[in-house]
Amino acid sequence: xxxxxxxxxxxxxxxxxxxxxxxxxxxxxxxxxxxxxxxxxxxxxxxxxxxxxxxxxxxxxxxxxxxxxxxxxxxxxxxxxxxxxxxxxxxxxxxxxxxxxxxxxxxxxxxxxxxxxxxxxxxxxxxxxxxxxxxxxxxxxxxxxxxxxxxxxxxxxxxxxxxxxxxxxxxxxxxxxxxxxxxxxxxxxxxxxxxxxxxxxxxxxxxxxxxxxxxxxxxxxxxxxxxxxxxxxxxxxxxxxxxxxxx
Amino acid sequence: xxxxxxxxxxxxxxxxxxxxxxxxxxxxxxxxxxxxxxxxxxxxxxxxxxxxxxxxxxxxxxxxxxxxxxxxxxxxxxxxxxxxxxxxxxxxxxxxxxxxxxxxxxxxxxxxxxxxxxxxxxxxxxxxxxxxxxxxxxxxxxxxxxxxxxxxxxxxxxxxxxxxxxxxxxxxxxxxxxxxxxxxxxxxxxxxxxxxxxxxxxxxxxxxxxxxxxxxxxxxxxxxxxxx
Numbered sequence: 001x002x003x004x005x006x007x008x009x010x011x012x013x014x015x016x017x018x019x020x021x022x023x024x025x026x027x028x029x030x031x032x033x034x035x036x037x038x039x040x041x042x043x044x045x046x047x048x049x050x051x052x053x054x055x056x057x058x059x060x061x062x063x064x065x066x067x068x069x070x071x072x073x074x075x076x077x078x079x080x081x082x083x084x085x086x087x088x089x090x091x092x093x094x095x096x097x098x099x100x101x102x103x104x105x106x107x108x109x110x111x112x113x114x115x116x117x118x119x120x121x122x123x124x125x126x127x128x129x130x131x132x133x134x135x136x137x138x139x140x141x142x143x144x145x146x147x148x149x150x151x152x153x154x155x156x157x158x159x160x161x162x163x164x165x166x167x168x169x170x171x172x173x174x175x176x177x178x179x180x181x182x183x184x185x186x187x188x189x190x191x192x193x194x195x196x197x198x199x200x201x202x203x204x205x206x207x208x209x210x211x212x213x214x215x216x217x218x219x220x221x222x223x224x225x226x227x228x229x230x231x232x233x234x235x236x237x238x239x240x241x242x243x244x245x246x247x
Numbered sequence: 248x249x250x251x252x253x254x255x256x257x258x259x260x261x262x263x264x265x266x267x268x269x270x271x272x273x274x275x276x277x278x279x280x281x282x283x284x285x286x287x288x289x290x291x292x293x294x295x296x297x298x299x300x301x302x303x304x305x306x307x308x309x310x311x312x313x314x315x316x317x318x319x320x321x322x323x324x325x326x327x328x329x330x331x332x333x334x335x336x337x338x339x340x341x342x343x344x345x346x347x348x349x350x351x352x353x354x355x356x357x358x359x360x361x362x363x364x365x366x367x368x369x370x371x372x373x374x375x376x377x378x379x380x381x382x383x384x385x386x387x388x389x390x391x392x393x394x395x396x397x398x399x400x401x402x403x404x405x406x407x408x409x410x411x412x413x414x415x416x417x418x419x420x421x422x423x424x425x426x427x428x429x430x431x432x433x434x435x436x437x438x439x440x441x442x443x444x445x446x447x448x449x450x451x452x453x454x455x456x457x458x459x460x461x462x463x464x465x466x467x468x469x470x471x472x473x474x475x
Contacts, residue, residue: 057376084382094377097474098395108381111391140474153377160381 005032008164008195009054014063016049023049024060025219031164036190037197038206038227041216042242047199050216051166054197055086068163084112087157091169093149095141095156101128102137105156114160127155131185147178151185158189165189167198183209203246207231215239258443264434268444271430272451278347278426279413285352286412290359293317295389297360298367302375303385313360320357326418328354333422343424347416355412362404366397399470406463410456417452427451 009031016024023046031037039047052058054065056072056079064073072082096104105124109115115123128134131151141149150170157165167186171179183202187209190196200206206213206227213230215223215238222236231247234240259265293313300310320328329350337346370393378388398405420429431448435441 055380057380080379080382080384082382083380086380088377088380090373090377092371092373094371094373096374096377096392098392098399107391108378108383111387112382142474157381 005034007031008033008035008068010066011054012064012066014050014053014065015061016046016053016058017061023219024053027063027219027221029214029221029224031195031197033195034193035195035212036210037212037214038210039197039199039214039216040201040203040206040242040246041214045216046219047214047216048168050221051168051197051199054166055083055088057088080112084108084114084160085163087160087162087165089150089153089157089165089167089170091173093141093146093153093173095144095149095153097141100138100140101133101144101152104141104152105159108156109159112160120159123159124155127158131155145178146174147181150174150178150182154182154185154189164195164197167196167200169199169201171200171202201246203231203243215242217242254440254443258434258438258440259447264437267425267430267433268427268447268451269430271425271427274344274419274425275413275416275427276455278344278351278416278419278424279409281348282351282355282412282416283409285348286355286359286408289352289356290363293356293360294363294367297364299385301364301368302372305385317357317360320354325351325354325415326421329418329422343419343422346422347419347424347426351412351416354415355408358408358411359405362401362408363397366401366404367393369400370396402463402467402470406459410459413455413459414452 007030009029011027011029014024014027015022027050039051041047049058053060054067056065060073064071066072067082067086070077070082072079095101096107099107102121102124105127106117106120109120109123110117125134125137128137131154133148133151136144136148136152141152144152154165154170170186171182174182179202183205186196186198186205190209198205198210208227210227212224213227214221215230215234215236217238223230223234223239230239231243234243259268293316296306296309296313299305300307329347332350333343333346337349340346374392374396375388378392379385383391416426417428419426420432425433427448431444434444438444
């Protein structure tokens with residue numbers, strides 16, 4: 001690993017069980033500043049759960065998560081403060097249907113008092129312009145297509161100026177013709193140096209945009225390397241099997 | 248025809264008997280209005296405690312108390328609750344209106360809380376997660392995201408509960424309170440004429456309920472268009 005890179009997130013012996021079922025088995029990983037991780041694997045392998053533990057949407061059964069030097073699994077840590085720095089994008093967008101697009105973006109910065117209303121509006125308008133949806137500022141989410149919703153969900157997270165963005169299958173719920181516009185936006189973010197962890201089925205994205213690809217299977221990360229080697233020369237038999245099915 | 252005009256005169260005009268209805272209506276409206284208010288405030292609190300327990304395991308102890316409260320209130324007739332409150336718990340106060348407001352308010356709160364809880368639980372868990380992932384606190388997510396949507400979803404059920412409440416206040420006469428129903432009954436017992444006073448009472452309830460339904464319909468439509 002490049003020594004110059006600043007460590008952003010570190011997990012130590014992360015385990016998570018739902019009842020008798022152990023979903024994560026002793027995961028210790030490091031994510032550095034500016035890295036773009038693609039996390040792939042068969043469904044039920046624990047990749048979404050792993051992503052969701054990183055901002056504590058799922059509390060790990062054991063193990064620690066250190067974000068920017070703070071152990072966020074420590075109960076005395078104000079998790080809301082930490083989450084302000086960890087953006088998250090969901091498969092089903094989860095825009096707030098009772099708020100307009102502009103309010104969706106402004107809500108969190110204003111309510112958490114990170115920005116004044118004016119600052120938040122300025123920021124939101126700039127973000128809307130970036131994704132070319134300025135004309136949708138005052139409509140409600142029900143008026144948007146899936147691709148538009150997901151782009152709004154992404155900029156809603158960006159409005160908090162996060163240090164890292166987590167994507168949980170961001171294109172899986174989209175019609176095929178809308179996948180491109182979302183990936184393009186994510187690619188743009190990656191180019192700007194945003195640290196990203198992306199659970200995805202888009203092998204193209206993993207190949208082109210990510211600089212690390214993780215293969216998860218049965219709660220463990222079985223492979224973790226740069227995309228060329230990952231796709232060109234897979235070593236793990238189950239990864240070979242997986243790739244032969246998806247490629 | 249003349250006979251009915253005479254009966255009308257006898258039942259409502261003579262001795263200013265319509266005042267019984269008017270006074271009774273006033274009391275009914277006062278009781279219903281404050282009971283609804285109490286029902287909403289307390290019902291919301293109970294609903295939030297119960298839903299927070301269901302969703303996040305918070306407020307374990309308070310949740311248990313709320314559950315007992317709901318079980319007792321829903322498991323006994325409102326008339327019995329009213330009598331217990333009047334003759335036992337508040338026997339030293341002898342404030343009939345206040346007793347009725349408390350009885351019907353506490354009763355309604357149990358139903359409102361279950362309606363509201365179902366509303367909160369019906370909101371997709373992704374809405375909670377999206378709010379929390381943006382760094383908003385649990386209460387901020389509730390206030391800005393969950394409750395506005397939940398209230399809209401359960402508005403018809405809430406409106407129904409308030410209509411039931413308004414009509415349930417008609418048992419207030421049992422503690423000697425002159426509500427609308429008792430007012431009509433007083434006329435009946437003085438004129439020995441049942442038809443006109445009772446039909447008048449029924450008609451007044453009906454008009455109030457229709458007005459309420461209309462107002463809720465307008466509110467519902469307005470809320471629905473606000474998401475498009």
